[in-house]
Amino acid sequence: MDDLLRDFLTETAENLDQVDVELVRFEQEPANAKILANVFRLVHTVKGTCGFLGLTRLEALAHAAETLMGEFRAGALATPEAVTMILATIDRIKAILGDLERTGEEPPGDDLDLVTELERAALEARRPPEPVIDPALGRELRPGEVSLDELERAFREAPGPDQDIAPEPQPVAAAPSAPVATAPAAAVHAEAAPAPAAEEGPRSESALAGQTIRVGVDTLDRLMNMVSELVLTRNQLLDTVRRRGDSEFGPSLQRLSHVTAELQEGVMKTRMQPIGAAWRALPRLVRDLAADLGKKIELVTEGAETELDRQVLDLIKDPLTHMVRNCADHGLESPAERVAAGKPETGVIRLSAYHQGGCIIVEIGDDGRGLDVERIRKKAVANGLATEADVEKMSDAQIHRFIFAPGFSTAAAVTSVSGRGVGMDVVRANIELIGGAIDLRSTPGKGSAVVIRIPLTLAIVSALMVTAGGETFAFPQLSVLELVRTRRGGEHVIERVGDVALLRLRDRLLPIVPLRNMLGLEPLPAEKADDVYVVIAQVGEDIFGIVVDEVLHTEEIVVKPMASRLNHIGLFSGTTILGDGSVILILDPNGVAAAVGPSASHDAALTAEAAAPADESDNRMSLLLFRAGSQAPKAVPLALVTRLEVIEAETVEFTGGRMLVQYRGGLMPLVPAGDGAALKPSGPQPLLVFTNEGRSVGLVVDEIVDIVEHAMEISASSYTPGVLGAAVIDGSATEVMDVAHYLTMAYDDWLTRTDRPHEKIESPAVLLVDDSAFFRNMLAPVLTAAGYRPTLAASGAEALVLLRAGRRFDVIVSDIEMPEMDGFAFAAALKAEGLHHGAPLLALSSLVGSFMAERAADAGFHDFIAKFDRPGLLGALETFAPRWRLAA
């Protein structure tokens, strides 16, 4: 194929995609002459180029389409039929282009069918035009003429020669390639095409096209390699200089270091593309779907400029298309149904993308009927995915997740659009393959949305470095749930059933496999086999443990593909080069999961699931890690800490055996955090400051280590005063401190203060419903300290028992995510029985978002507070159950 033809193909394919998008827009805004002019120009370019290359079939088609569009431009009404016809023409052109690409020649045959249709439509559209008298000419415009106004505008909007960056091919002057400019037809209409650069909004992307060049991906990959090499060389250089203590190179080396880092970032950036590139085909798709399904659908996109790696982009294109199809087909109702439901006729499919913590979140939602929980429930039972009894116990969210199960399709009738068996399971598999996660939410009658979390790039991943048999391996952090240290007689013990090793972790039995065995390395000696690290990983539904010798650290690694000769091994997804130049193999969580064996882990996980249905991911909280008295880290919920301070140890005063320090215009008592913790003799002394009602206390710690997000899983509380329990955080057992204990050490009356101005009145009674013992324990002292009388209930049922027994409360605070009876169900039960006696209901949830807030409001909650927003909760309590209320 010659270069000219290849250029033509690439260019035309792009132009046609653009035409698709523009035509759909045009149909929605038939009065927008700019869009029409744009479409016209694009089709015209195609026609011109075809003519030049002697592609007669294409030329004839493009010409016929152009003629019809010419009628629109002359003022004919753009009917949906006509637009459909043009779109069909575009499709035919694409088909011919496909053949052209394969064979290098136009396929034989003609397109008389379409051409005749188009010509007929053009004739029909040609009504007697209302005479438009051009004010400047004083007469009607002749065909092909353009009003002076329009010319003027085109002239104004076209960038002048002094603007050296030409955006988007300009009509004639900067037409995409020279041949077009010389094509005789090009000059005739070109003057009417307004400069697209002057267009605002969504066209900005193509306006950039003129400033970009095409670069082969392999070129970028090579660049990337060279940059990695540069980074390694720089590191070696830094190392050498450090060893020799030669400071002469210092400044220039530092400069080199900076430039290298910037270069690396820059090259990474070249791989990024706006996600809008994956969306380009969707307006057309939605339009066609709407026509096919007899629905009215509007597609709204947000965040199209959000950038992600080209490779990831390619991989999510199909899943996105599939989900949009689903929204149109299953999600949205017919116009009649919508009107009956009191909704606007036109349904909305909303596509949005944004960055969040190194990931991209893509949401595909509709304002349709929402998921039909009943139908999914029935279908799940019918398909044997769960038993009748199982589904009864499940929350709506759990039921919703069935649609990700293989072969699950809810469409009662199989339509041409979807319901062909490949469904959300394939979507989920594809998303998980690239290390992403998928979830969905739905409100009956209001719509549903699928939320996808995908890594920004596959080229760089955060990985956990582990060793086995003297070799180091990288395990992608995205799949790692937690690290567990097992020890004989320790908290976590490896149990053996026959040959199978299992790890009991918080009532779950997880299958574990030593990495050494999996990789055919020499097994660990038996005496060491129980004293190991276990990486708990999740792939899809499977949770399993991988036994490793050591856990080193996490590191951002640049992923390089696996050598073809090693691909068949299946346990590795690639290789990477570490800072010291050594090559490390990256373990493939999918391959490892397959090696562990899916059935075993499923069974173990499922039996455990029944025992502990609470979703772990919903129970995460931020913990502040610190050391005090011993090397073992301690933790305290970050939400309770008011401030982190560092004071000079010399400024601490001692009075009556108590430590005090001048703090914010007052004296603040200091308390050592745990046995053995003591004030440093001199120098900077870190403190955790807790403040409540204007009184502060400082906890003396040795060192503040980190802030971590951790599942709120605390093992059985110990009997050590001041310790709530222990949790495994980053692989080490960590004591979680009971803050209330230390507060009372500083002020004996912290929880029972008598000097409050309103103390004579009875404190408002608060009913706190939460399934997490830890959270109840954490919040109760806070509430007490704030002047409330908390009563705790571990479940909705328990709370109902209290209320039915006649207990009255001034305010009821309930967690939303609870097993069996969730917060919504609890609120419904209260309302049904009138048990709350008008007491305000406050919802607490770790899932924050307007969506949840709305749902909570619908369920009858007066306010919705993020679970760890302590000031927010106290503020809401103040509003709904003021402590001075009873004084009046």
Added chain:
Amino acid sequence: MSADDHITYVTVDVGGQMFGIAISRVREVFGLERLTRVPLASSEIAGVLNLRGRIVTAIDLRTRLGLPAKAVEAGAMAVGVDYQNEAFALLVDHVGDVLALSAASREDAPPTLDPRWSQIATGVHRLDGGLMLVLDVDRALEFRAVAQAA
């Protein structure tokens, strides 16, 4: 190929036998610094290594030829070649001289050669010091097919 029908070979020693690798296929000759073992890989694969940012698959020619494996040490010599757009390193015992030999003096490999050798050695040159087998890089790297056939 040079105009006067000479082919230039990089000679290497594997298990005491001299092989010649056409210089047109040789990217470079280097000493190993560090090699990462790949668990579960076939025995011919000594491991992977980093050569200026490129991941290179190292093939142990001794194992490939059915000779007893020798522990790979740092400093071991390797011949870097490209095969189907991927980088490979052929681990050898020594790298010798570069010889330009007339194509006319090339003979077919003796039929009595071990099949594992004859698959790789496509010809032979008689030299003063003994025989030099001509190593066919493509065939040397096609061992998976060979292994399956065997």
